[in-house]
Amino acid sequence: MxxxxxxxxxxxxRGNVVDNGVVIFADSAISYAGVANGAPETPDADVxxxxxxxxxxxxxxxxxxxxxxxxxxxxxxxxxQLAAMRVTADARRALHAGFTSVRELGGLGSFxxxxxxxxxxxxxxxxxxxxxxxxxxGHGDVxxxxxADARRAxxxxxxxxxxxxxxDEARAGVRRMLRLGARVIKIHASGGVxxxxxxxxxxxFSKEELEAIVDEATRMERIVAAHTxxxxxxxxxxxxxxxxxxxxxxxxxxxxxAMIENDVMLVPTRWVIEFLMAEGEKRGMPExxxxxxxxxxxxxxxxxxxxxxxxxxxxxxxxxxxxxxWGRNGEELALMVDCGMTPLQAIEMATANGPDxxxxxxxxxxxxxxxxxxxxxxxxxxxxxxxxLLGTPDNVTHVFKGGTRYKG
Ligand SMILES: [Zn+2]
Numbered sequence: 072m073x074x075x076x077x078x079x080x081x082x083x084x085r086g087n088v089v090d091n092g093v094v095i096f097a098d099s100a101i102s103y104a105g106v107a108n109g110a111p112e113t114p115d116a117d118v119x120x121x122x123x124x125x126x127x128x129x130x131x132x133x134x135x136x137x138x139x140x141x142x143x144x145x146x147x148x149x150x151x152q153l154a155a156m157r158v159t160a161d162a163r164r165a166l167h168a169g170f171t172s173v174r175e176l177g178g179l180g181s182f183x184x185x186x187x188x189x190x191x192x193x194x195x196x197x198x199x200x201x202x203x204x205x206x207x208x209g210h211g212d213v214x215x216x217x218x219a220d221a222r223r224a225x226x227x228x229x230x231x232x233x234x235x236x237x238x239d240e241a242r243a244g245v246r247r248m249l250r251l252g253a254r255v256i257k258i259h260a261s262g263g264v265x266x267x268x269x270x271x272x273x274x275x276f277s278k279e280e281l282e283a284i285v286d287e288a289t290r291m292e293r294i295v296a297a298h299t300x301x302x303x304x305x306x307x308x309x310x311x312x313x314x315x316x317x318x319x320x321x322x323x324x325x326x327x328x329a330m331i332e333n334d335v336m337l338v339p340t341r342w343v344i345e346f347l348m349a350e351g352e353k354r355g356m357p358e359x360x361x362x363x364x365x366x367x368x369x370x371x372x373x374x375x376x377x378x379x380x381x382x383x384x385x386x387x388x389x390x391x392x393x394x395x396x397w398g399r400n401g402e403e404l405a406l407m408v409d410c411g412m413t414p415l416q417a418i419e420m421a422t423a424n425g426p427d428x429x430x431x432x433x434x435x436x437x438x439x440x441x442x443x444x445x446x447x448x449x450x451x452x453x454x455x456x457x458x459x460l461l462g463t464p465d466n467v468t469h470v471f472k473g474g475t476r477y478k479g
Contacts, residue, residue: 073097074445074471075116077107078124080453084422084438088415088455094124096445099473104439119469119479123453125418126439127171127446127472128461129425130195130400132296132317132338132388134178135161139394141347141356143265144215147224154228155179157394162187162194164398167478169467171446172196172436174428176257176296176317177203177211178229178392184252193477196446198429201251202233203259203298204244204284209234209275210263210298238283241276245287254432256288260297260313261304264347264363265356271300271320271363274307281311294430296338300367302326309335315428317388320367322374327381336384336428339375341406342399343390344368354393375410386428387421402462404454414458421461445474 074096081092083104093110095103103110137154138145146154158179165173173180173195180199186192202225205211211233213221222232230251235244245256260276262269269275276284288295294314299305302321309316309329315336319326322337330337347356347364356364378385389403404417412420426433436444449469452460460466469479 073113073116074119074474074476075113076119076121076124076447076449078121078449080123080455081105081439082123082125082415082418082455083440084126085419092124094439094447096447096471096474099445101439101441101443101445101447103441119449121449121451121468123450124439125448125450125454126422126437127448127470128169128401128421129172129174129387129437130165130170130389130391131174131386131425131428132176132340132390133173133397133400134390134392135175135180135183136178136392137394138392139354141265141351141354141360141393144213146228147213147216151228155182158183159186159192159194161394161397162192162197164395164464165400166193166195166470166472167467168398168401168464169448169461169470170195170400171448171470171472172198172425172434174255174425175199176255181230181251181253196434196472198254198432199252200255200257200296201248201253202229202231203257204233204235204241204248205259206275206280207234207236208269210259210261210266210269212266214267235280238279241280241283242287245284245291249291253293255429256284256293256295258284258295258297258313260308261299261301263298263300264367265360267357267359271367273301274304278307278311281307281313285312292431296428309333314430315386318371319374319378320371322378324377324381327378327383330383331381336386336424337378338386338388338428339378340388340390341371341375341410342403344371345406346396372410375407379411384424384427385420386424398464399462401464404461405459408458414455417458418454445471447471449479
């Protein structure tokens, strides 16, 4: 079966909008994408007419956790079997919202990726980190338990112990994530908001630990993604060779320059900050997190604006973590336009830039280009002039992943 999409406008992901565009695919790859004039004849094709055709979007920082509250401790008090059932619905929500790829940075994503690949769960392609490596007492440790229980809780919930100290353990931690099927290595290189006792300003992991993690990951052809808020943590992570910086709250000129020089991308996750400020209270966000979120919120928006201004390369990530929140991922694009991007820059961030957050593990997708995977969505309206359209799943009328139709 050949599919032919005829669109008022084709947004290729990278590059200019094409008026009167056509996209054709017969199997898992795109065979033509461009102006209608030059398109080959396809007499037997299934024809879809739409306002806008664009690549399927990439969520580059999400968590399939299967919890309802804004209190991460719910992970440890929820049976993992139940959480796993719940995330299958979140996977479907993401796909139907136009997200055909997800880089999952801590949660059940590695297991979900297998179930999606087997065709048993309808969802995006998932590229997961397993858990996220943390030093003892770091952002990924569970501060409400003794350490032995914290390790046990993590093994029970997401499959492997994530707490590592010293270069040798750090290296072993990378290997534990690989045995979960990790496609990217996630670490916590500073304190965080939704953890009790650590300070987002302070760096986590020593230089030797960071270098061991990067060395081991690089050898296994994985890049390292580093959760970091404070400046010292960001500089240390960038100098150690991480390739994506997550959140980046206290970015300044010096950090932005170092990122550009070292080819490091920013995944800013504005959505979660806005969400916690607006809805955290009614969703049981702990008192300590409220304080930390409020302290970071304004600075975070300014940091993103500075990074946009400096031309730091970015990919879209929301830090979405809860049941039923998945599907709202597209709200991030309008937030990026609020921070100074043009709509087309936000779309490039959400599509063409996504695969680059996986380094050598990147699939051939993210753009409407012949030969690339047929991950294609149709939009009612024109997101190049009204970016907020992409925040509402109902505006995503058709979703194709690998040439297979999942919506429309
Ligand atoms: Zn996160």
